[in-house]
Amino acid sequence: MKLIFKILLTAVAVVLLAKLLPGITVEGYTTAILVAIVLGLLNLIVRPIVIFLTLPATIVTLGLFLFVINACMILLADNLINGFEVSSFWTALLFSILLTILQSIFYAILGQDKEQL
Template sequence: MNLIVRVLLTAIAVVLLAKLLPGVAVEGFTSAIVVAIVIGVLNVFVKPILVILTLPITVVTLGLFLLVINAGIILLADNFIDGFTVTGFWVALLFSLLLSFLQSILFSVLKEDVR
C-alpha cells in the first residue's frame, strides 16, 4: 500500500514540475504514473550499475557526478515513455533535483501521517 502511495505522490510531483518547468512535458496523469514507475525501476536496476562503473569520476568530483547520473536516468525515462518529454540535459538535471526535493517533502508528510 505504501508503494502505491509513493508512486502516486511521485506522479503528482512529475505533473507539478511539468507545469512549472518549460522544457518538461507530460501528456496526462496516466503518463505521469508511468513516468514514476519507470524512474523507480531505473533507479533500482540501472542507477547502481552506473554508480559502480563511474565510481572513480564520482570520487574525483566529490560526488557531483551523481547529479549527471540522475539527469541521465531522467533522459533515459524520456526515451522509454512517449507521453513524457524533456528537452535537454540541463532541464533534466533541474528536473531531477526538483523531483528529489519534492519527493523528500511529500514522503516526509507521508511518514508523519503513518505515525
C-alpha cells in the same frame, strides 16, 4: 500498499514539475504514473550499475557526478516513454534535483520516512 503510495506521490511531483518547468512535457496523469514506475525501475536496476561503473568520476567530483547520473536516468525515461518529453540535459538535471526535493517535502508533510515507503 506503500509502493503504490510512493508511485502516486512521485507521479504528483512529476505533474507539478511539468507545469512549473518549461522544458518538461507530460501528456496526462496516466503518463505521469508510468514515468514514476519507470523511474523507480531505472533507479532500482540501472542506476546502481552506472554508479559502480562511474565510481572514479564520482569520487573525483566528490559525489557531484551523481547529479549527472540522475539527469541521465531522466533522459533515459524520456526515451522509453511516449508522452514524456525533456528538452535538454540541463532541464533533466534541474528536474531531477527538484523532483528529489519535492519528494522529500511530500514525505515530511505526510510524516513518512523515505525508507519506510
